[in-house]
Amino acid sequence: MGGRMNRAVRTNHPGVPGDRLLAWTFIGLPVLGLLLFFGYPLIVIGLRSFLGQGDVLSLAHYRRLWTDPGLPRVMLHTLWVSGTTMLLTTVAALAIAMALHRSRMKGKWLVRGVLILPLLAPSLVQGLGLIFLFGRNGLVHRLTGLPTDIYGFASLVAADVLYALPQAVLIISVALVRTDRRYYDAAESMGASAWRQFIDITLPQAKLGLLSAAFVVFTITITDFGNAMVVGGSYRVLASEIYNQVSGQMDFGMGATIGMVLLLPAILSLYIEHVASRQHNGSEHALPSEAPPGRGRDAALSMTCIGLLLPVAVVLATVFYASFVKLWPYDFSLTLAHYHTNLPDGYTPILTSLKISIAVAIFGTLLLFMLAIGMRRLSPALARIVAFLAMMPAAVPGMIIGIGYVLAFNHGPLSHWLYGSLAIVALCNFYHYHTQGFLTISTGLRTVPAALEDATTCLGGGPLQSTRDAVLPFVAPALVSTFFLLFMQSMVTLSAVTFLVTPELNLASVSVMQLNENGFISQAAAYSACIVAVVAVALGLMRLSTARIGIYLQQRGKLHVA
Amino acid sequence: MTHSLGKLGTGYQDVPRFKDARSRIDANSRTAQVALMRIATRLAAAFAVYALACGWAQAGSITVYTALENDEVSVYLAAARQAMPDLHVHVLRLSTGDLAARLIAESAAPHNDVIWGEALTDMLDPRIEAELAPVTSPNIAKLPSRYRAPDDKWFVATGYLAAFCVNTDALAAQHLPMPTSWADLAKPVYKGQVVMPDPQSSGTGYMIVAAILQGMGADKGWALLKQIAGNVAQFSPSGSSPCKLARTGEFPIGVSFAFTAMQSIRQGFPIRMVIPSSDVAYQLEASAMMKTSANQVDAKRFLDWIASPQAAALYRKYKSIVAMPGAGPTPEQIKDGLPADIAHRLYPMDFKASMENRAATIARWKSDVAN
Structure with missing residues (x-):
C-alpha cells in the first residue's frame, strides 16, 4: 500500500477542487457503515463476554475456556478441522482456478456452473445430500451393501470444503486472470518447463490471492456451525459450542466469549495486508493471455475438476431427486406433493429474500468499491487499520452478528426504522460477507496498471475520471464477481438472520430451516430446489445485463491500454 | 417564513x-x-x-412468539380465527432455545404481546419470567393448579413426552429386541445403535437428563446416563434430529419426543413409538402475556382461548399431554404407542429445579459423561 500511496501523493494536483472531498466521501461512507453496522453491534455483544455474575466486570468467562471440561478439546477439534479444510480447499481452488484461467480445457462453462451450485442452495442441502448418499442407510449403502458411516471428522471436512470452495476459487481467479503474458513468453523462450513456469511465475503472482483465499476459508469454516450440526455427529467445534451456550443454555456471556476467541484469526489478515502492500501492481501491457497449448496439463486439470466437482453436483442432484421421492428411502415413487408446502407464508419468503439480496448486491458492491478505491488515498498506517476492520467480519460467527444486531438495534434511536425492516436484514447480510467482497475487489485492484492511473491523473483527470477510465475497466471482473457473491450469499445465509425475522418478515432460508426442524425434510428439499431455481433465473438475467456493461468497460479499457 | x-x-x-x-x-x-x-x-x-x-x-391485532410446530400452529390458528374473527394474530415460530434467546435479547424493548407454548424450563428463567404479567381468565382458572403459576404469570395448556423412535426395519435387520425402558438402552446389544439429543444444545436432551436424575436420584441417575452414553453413536444438536435419523434408517433407535414420533408414523415411516416404562421424561409448554404488551385486552382474550376446551379438543390430535382435564389419548395415539394411562404416569417434575440446576448438570455431563 505504501508504494501506491506515495505515487498518488506525487501526482495529486492540489488545485483540483473537490478532489479531497470526494476522496473522503469514498472512504468515509463505507467506514462509517462498517463502524455503525458491524463495529457497534460487535462491541455490544463483545462487552457481554466481560460481564460476570451480577453484571460486574470479570474475566470469569475467559478463564472457563481453559477450566471447562469440554472446551479445550473442542478448540483443538476446531483448529484441526479448519486447518485441514483450509489446506485442501486452497489447493483444490488453485487447481480449479488454473483450469479456468491457465488452460485450454473444454467445458469451462460447466465448471463455472457446477462451482456456484453450493452457493445457490441453503447449507442444509449439502449435509442432507451427504447423508442421503453416504449415510448408514444412504444410497451407496443400499446399492452396494458397503458399511458406510459418514458422521464425524472426515465428512465434516468434506462438507466444509464443498462450502468454501466456490469462494476460494473466486478470489484466486481474480488474482490469476491478469498475469502478464510476457512473463510466460520470456520463460517459454528460455525453455522453462510448464511446471517451472507454474512455480516461478504463477504462484508468486497469485500469492496475494492464495493467502486471501486461505484466510477466508479458514475463518468461514471456523465460524460455520451448519455443517457441524448436520454431519458432524458428536464431533464438536467452537461454532457449535456458541449455539450450545446461546440457544441451549441461554448463556450469552459464554457464547460471546467464544465469539471473541474466534476473532483471533482475523489478526492473520494483518499479514495479508502486509503482503498486499509489497505486491507489485499490474503492468500497463498486461493482457489476459490465452494459455499455450498443453495437452497433458489440460487433461490433468480436467481430471482434477471432474474429481472435485462431480461430488458437488452429485450431492446436490441427490437432494433434488429426493424432493420428488414419496418417502425417502422407503418408497421411491415420484410425486410433486412435497412442493405443496405447508408453511403459513408459502413461497412468498423467497420473494422477500430476492428483494433484500438484490439491494445487498447493488449497494454492497458500490460501498466496497468506494472503500477499496478510497483506501488508496490513505496513509499506510490508516489504511492498515481500515483493512483490518474490513477483513474482520468473516471471523464473526453469524449467530454473534445476529444477536449483536438484536441487542444493538432492538431499541434506541435507530430501532424505529430498523426493527423488522428489510434494511436491517440487508445490512446484516452485507456486513456478514464484507470480507469476501473486500478481498475480491482489493485483489482485483492490484491488476490496475499504476502508470495508467497516474497518466490519467497527470492529464488533469480528477479521482473520478481516473477511477472511471483507468481503474474501472480492470476491476470490472472483480466487481461483477462480488456482486454475484453478495447476491447469492444473501439469498441463503441463515445463522444471523434467524434472529431478525418477524411475523411479517420471513426469509427463504429461515423457511427451509423451519421445515427441517418441523420434520418435513422432503419439503425442505423441495423448498431449497425452488430457491436454487429462483436464484439461477435471477443470476441468468443479471448476467445478461452485466455482460453488456462488461463489454462496454472492456472496450474502454482496451482503448486506453492500446 | x-x-x-x-x-x-x-x-x-x-x-x-x-x-x-x-x-x-x-x-x-x-x-x-x-x-x-x-x-x-x-x-x-x-x-x-x-x-x-x-x-x-392495533386493537384487534397481537404479535405472538411460539415454539409450537408449524403444522399444529396453522390448525389452532384457523380455529382461533373462527372463534375470534376480529382478532388478527401475527405469529413468529422459533425452536424453544432460539425463542428463549430471542426473548432475552429483546428484553429491553419486547415486540411481542404473547408467548405461546414455550418450554416451561426456559420460561422460568428469571430473565424471561421478569418480562411476564399475571393473567387470570375463566378458562385458565379451570386448569389443574399444577399447570398454573402460583403468581398467575404463566399457565400450561399442553406438553410433550420423551419417546424412542424405533425403526422396525432397521431393528429387524440387526435382529435387535425392542427397547422399552431407559435401562434397556444401557444394554450392550445396543452399542452404537442409539442417537440421543445433546443436553448441551437441546431442550429435549436436557429434559431427558433432568427427568432421569430427578426420577432415580442423582447417584443412580448419573450411573445410568454414563452407561447409556457408552452406547450412544451420536449426540445430536436438536431434539427432533434423532427421530429423523431413525426414521430414514440411519440408526435403529432415536431418543426424541412424541410429537415427532407420531408425525413420522403419520408420514408413513416404519417407526414405532416407545414411551419408556418408568421415569417418563416430559416438558410442559407454557404460555404467558408480556407485561410490556400494549394490547393486554386482546392478549388475554387469546390466552383464554388457548386454555379453552375447544382448543384442547384440537390439541389431542398432536399432543401427548393436554392439561385440560377430560378424555385421554385418542385411539390413533394409543395405536401409535402412547399409553392410555399416561396422565397418571407422569412423575411430578420440579421444573424450577430443572432450570436452576441446568448449568451445574451440564458441567457434570461434560466432565463425567461426554468424555
Whole structure:
C-alpha cells in the first residue's frame, strides 16, 4: 500500500477542487457503515463476554475456556478441522482456478456452473445430500451393501470444503486472470518447463490471492456451525459450542466469549495486508493471455475438476431427486406433493429474500468499491487499520452478528426504522460477507496498471475520471464477481438472520430451516430446489445485463491500454 | 417564513415610497399564513383519522412468539380465527432455545404481546419470567393448579413426552429386541445403535437428563446416563434430529419426543413409538402475556382461548399431554404407542429445579459423561 500511496501523493494536483472531498466521501461512507453496522453491534455483544455474575466486570468467562471440561478439546477439534479444510480447499481452488484461467480445457462453462451450485442452495442441502448418499442407510449403502458411516471428522471436512470452495476459487481467479503474458513468453523462450513456469511465475503472482483465499476459508469454516450440526455427529467445534451456550443454555456471556476467541484469526489478515502492500501492481501491457497449448496439463486439470466437482453436483442432484421421492428411502415413487408446502407464508419468503439480496448486491458492491478505491488515498498506517476492520467480519460467527444486531438495534434511536425492516436484514447480510467482497475487489485492484492511473491523473483527470477510465475497466471482473457473491450469499445465509425475522418478515432460508426442524425434510428439499431455481433465473438475467456493461468497460479499457 | 418577511418589513417602514410595497408584502404574507393554517388543519385532521384507524387496527391485532410446530400452529390458528374473527394474530415460530434467546435479547424493548407454548424450563428463567404479567381468565382458572403459576404469570395448556423412535426395519435387520425402558438402552446389544439429543444444545436432551436424575436420584441417575452414553453413536444438536435419523434408517433407535414420533408414523415411516416404562421424561409448554404488551385486552382474550376446551379438543390430535382435564389419548395415539394411562404416569417434575440446576448438570455431563 505504501508504494501506491506515495505515487498518488506525487501526482495529486492540489488545485483540483473537490478532489479531497470526494476522496473522503469514498472512504468515509463505507467506514462509517462498517463502524455503525458491524463495529457497534460487535462491541455490544463483545462487552457481554466481560460481564460476570451480577453484571460486574470479570474475566470469569475467559478463564472457563481453559477450566471447562469440554472446551479445550473442542478448540483443538476446531483448529484441526479448519486447518485441514483450509489446506485442501486452497489447493483444490488453485487447481480449479488454473483450469479456468491457465488452460485450454473444454467445458469451462460447466465448471463455472457446477462451482456456484453450493452457493445457490441453503447449507442444509449439502449435509442432507451427504447423508442421503453416504449415510448408514444412504444410497451407496443400499446399492452396494458397503458399511458406510459418514458422521464425524472426515465428512465434516468434506462438507466444509464443498462450502468454501466456490469462494476460494473466486478470489484466486481474480488474482490469476491478469498475469502478464510476457512473463510466460520470456520463460517459454528460455525453455522453462510448464511446471517451472507454474512455480516461478504463477504462484508468486497469485500469492496475494492464495493467502486471501486461505484466510477466508479458514475463518468461514471456523465460524460455520451448519455443517457441524448436520454431519458432524458428536464431533464438536467452537461454532457449535456458541449455539450450545446461546440457544441451549441461554448463556450469552459464554457464547460471546467464544465469539471473541474466534476473532483471533482475523489478526492473520494483518499479514495479508502486509503482503498486499509489497505486491507489485499490474503492468500497463498486461493482457489476459490465452494459455499455450498443453495437452497433458489440460487433461490433468480436467481430471482434477471432474474429481472435485462431480461430488458437488452429485450431492446436490441427490437432494433434488429426493424432493420428488414419496418417502425417502422407503418408497421411491415420484410425486410433486412435497412442493405443496405447508408453511403459513408459502413461497412468498423467497420473494422477500430476492428483494433484500438484490439491494445487498447493488449497494454492497458500490460501498466496497468506494472503500477499496478510497483506501488508496490513505496513509499506510490508516489504511492498515481500515483493512483490518474490513477483513474482520468473516471471523464473526453469524449467530454473534445476529444477536449483536438484536441487542444493538432492538431499541434506541435507530430501532424505529430498523426493527423488522428489510434494511436491517440487508445490512446484516452485507456486513456478514464484507470480507469476501473486500478481498475480491482489493485483489482485483492490484491488476490496475499504476502508470495508467497516474497518466490519467497527470492529464488533469480528477479521482473520478481516473477511477472511471483507468481503474474501472480492470476491476470490472472483480466487481461483477462480488456482486454475484453478495447476491447469492444473501439469498441463503441463515445463522444471523434467524434472529431478525418477524411475523411479517420471513426469509427463504429461515423457511427451509423451519421445515427441517418441523420434520418435513422432503419439503425442505423441495423448498431449497425452488430457491436454487429462483436464484439461477435471477443470476441468468443479471448476467445478461452485466455482460453488456462488461463489454462496454472492456472496450474502454482496451482503448486506453492500446 | 412569515417571520423573516416581517423583519424585512420593519427595516424599510420609514421610507415612504416603500410603504406601499410593504403593505403588499404583509398582505401576501397574511394570505400565505391563512393558506398554511388551512393546510395544517387538514393535515391534523388527516393525521387524527389515520391515528384512529391505526388504533383500531392495533386493537384487534397481537404479535405472538411460539415454539409450537408449524403444522399444529396453522390448525389452532384457523380455529382461533373462527372463534375470534376480529382478532388478527401475527405469529413468529422459533425452536424453544432460539425463542428463549430471542426473548432475552429483546428484553429491553419486547415486540411481542404473547408467548405461546414455550418450554416451561426456559420460561422460568428469571430473565424471561421478569418480562411476564399475571393473567387470570375463566378458562385458565379451570386448569389443574399444577399447570398454573402460583403468581398467575404463566399457565400450561399442553406438553410433550420423551419417546424412542424405533425403526422396525432397521431393528429387524440387526435382529435387535425392542427397547422399552431407559435401562434397556444401557444394554450392550445396543452399542452404537442409539442417537440421543445433546443436553448441551437441546431442550429435549436436557429434559431427558433432568427427568432421569430427578426420577432415580442423582447417584443412580448419573450411573445410568454414563452407561447409556457408552452406547450412544451420536449426540445430536436438536431434539427432533434423532427421530429423523431413525426414521430414514440411519440408526435403529432415536431418543426424541412424541410429537415427532407420531408425525413420522403419520408420514408413513416404519417407526414405532416407545414411551419408556418408568421415569417418563416430559416438558410442559407454557404460555404467558408480556407485561410490556400494549394490547393486554386482546392478549388475554387469546390466552383464554388457548386454555379453552375447544382448543384442547384440537390439541389431542398432536399432543401427548393436554392439561385440560377430560378424555385421554385418542385411539390413533394409543395405536401409535402412547399409553392410555399416561396422565397418571407422569412423575411430578420440579421444573424450577430443572432450570436452576441446568448449568451445574451440564458441567457434570461434560466432565463425567461426554468424555
